[in-house]
Amino acid sequence: MNSTINWVSIKKYEDILFFFGEGISKIEINRPWCHNAFRVETVNEMIDAINICSMRNDIDVLIITGAGKKAFCSGGDQTTRGMGGYLGKDGIPRLNILDFYKKIREIPKPVIAMVNGYAVGGGHVLHVVCDLTIASEDAVFSQVGPKVGSFDGGFGSSYLARHIGQKRTREMWFLCKKYTAKEAFKMGLINKVVKKKELEKKTIEWCKIIQKRSPMSLRMIKRSLNAELDGQHGLMQLTGDATLMFYLMEESQEGKKAFLEKRSPNFKKFTKFL
Numbered sequence: 686m687n688s689t690i691n692w693v694s695i696k697k698y699e700d701i702l703f704f705f706g707e708g709i710s711k712i713e714i715n716r717p718w719c720h721n722a723f724r725v726e727t728v729n730e731m732i733d734a735i736n737i738c739s740m741r742n743d744i745d746v747l748i749i750t751g752a753g754k755k756a757f758c759s760g761g762d763q764t765t766r767g768m769g770g771y772l773g774k775d776g777i778p779r780l781n782i783l784d785f786y787k788k789i790r791e792i793p794k795p796v797i798a799m800v801n802g803y804a805v806g807g808g809h810v811l812h813v814v815c816d817l818t819i820a821s822e823d824a825v826f827s828q829v830g831p832k833v834g835s836f837d838g839g840f841g842s843s844y845l846a847r848h849i850g851q852k853r854t855r856e857m858w859f860l861c862k863k864y865t866a867k868e869a870f871k872m873g874l875i876n877k878v879v880k881k882k883e884l885e886k887k888t889i890e891w892c893k894i895i896q897k898r899s900p901m902s903l904r905m906i907k908r909s910l911n912a913e914l915d916g917q918h919g920l921m922q923l924t925g926d927a928t929l930m931f932y933l934m935e936e937s938q939e940g941k942k943a944f945l946e947k948r949s950p951n952f953k954k955f956t957k958f959l
Contacts, residue, residue: 689886744794747797749796786810804824806827806829822878842858
């Protein structure tokens with residue numbers, strides 16, 4: 686199995702790098718001087734990139750990571766934080782990272798967090814929201830909201846508790862402790878720990894395995910797993926994909942053909958499958 690990719694840039698951005706190779710895409714937060722903390726513009730670029738991944742049928746799996754050797758993502762850039770959120774270049778306060786979290790949940794393809802260092806605050810929530818997390822041995826996981834006057838009452842708490850339980854989640858938020866990759870693995874927070882030099886190799890190996898699986902099966906299991914926590918929105922996505930599957934069936938095609946041919950549809954021939 687080829688474990689290296691000759692990455693090609695898909696689109697140029699200011700704050701992120703966006704690559705493609707062999708059916709795999711990679712979004713890399715490129716702000717290493719501030720431990721890959723995101724600002725409004727960073728998040729807008731990630732949303733644009735993930736929308737491209739959603740639309741392109743030659744992209745099977747998405748990897749999210751951070752540039753440099755020290756950090757995956759350290760959350761929101763506190764130097765851009767205003768009274769009502771993070772200030773973009775237009776001076777309007779926003780919390781648009783929440784929109785990116787939702788995009789990760791909504792994209793009908795697996796998303797893998799490749800954690801190469803600190804995953805802190807909003808950066809910690811970012812890896813939690815991803816479908817899978819593979820981390821290097823020197824990765825560090827922490828919630829820091831109460832230390833900087835912030836918190837995440839959504840995926841960063843309720844969904845986190847689905848991974849590691851209520852007690853561990855409260856410990857993580859109340860104490861703001863740092864956890865090693867091995868500790869994170871033991872508590873069920875991440876899927877795999879590897880040596881730093883093996884991180885991208887192992888992540889690509891997992892991507893290649895996923896690419897051998899049925900894309901519709903992967904799409905539906907992701908929707909099904911999300912549906913309970915995402916309420917009516919999750920059910921809408923699940924049933925939307927069920928409709929997509931039905932449109933691919935001969936029974937659905939009969940209804941369309943009958944309408945276009947101005948005749949009554951013959952659905953009776955499909956009852957033998959019920």
